Amino acid sequence: MIYGIGTDVCDIRRIADTLQRRGPRFAEKVLGPHEIEVFRDRSARVEARGIAYLATRFSAKEAFSKAIGLGLRMPMTWRDCEIVKAASGKPEIRLHGALKAWFEARGLQAHVSVSDETDYATSFVVVETRPAALPP
Template sequence: MIHGIGTDLCDVRRVADTLARRGERFAQKVLGPAELQVFRARRARSETRGLRYLATRFSAKEAFSKAIGLGMRLPMRWSDCEILNQASGQPHIVLHGELARWFAAQGLRAHVTLTDEGDHAASFVVVERLAGGDQP
């Protein structure tokens, strides 16, 4: 059963402006540890690739927060929600800390897709309630 759906459209130029103003502190606030490693590696190869990676992750976390119905309130924290890639390239959500415990207790599973083109990054998240999950 679907618990929630979230979508987000992010202007990559806004992310670029924020990154220019705040430096890597912005990336450290938004990204989890594994994402931060990927961001740094991509940014070292190409500033544009790093920027697009950061924008897609920002967008996906916004969409995820909408799909779970919390917005950016605890236990939802930017760095406790990572959008990583399977070996195949498929994105998936990895949760940590209190957010992971809350999500598991709710009996939820998330699916994410993301894309970027030109000046925009977009994402779509579907959160489903597994059979036997707690009802809020």
């Protein structure tokens, strides 16, 4: 059963402007431990790829916060929600800390899709309740 749906569109130029104004502290505020490593690696190779990565993660976290119905208030925090890639390349949501505990206590699971073009990043998240285990 669907618990919530969230979507977000992010202007990559706005993320680039914010990053330029605030420096690496902005990325460190938004990205979790794994994400910050990927961001630094991509930025070192091609700055635009790092910025697009940051924008997709920003967008996905906004969409996730809408899908769970909390917005950006506790236990939802930027860094406790990470968007990571499975071995197949599929994006997945990895939660930490109080947000993970809150999410698991409700028996929820999330699905995320991210995309970006030159100027925009977009994300779509569906959160659903996990099906009850079937009796033996």
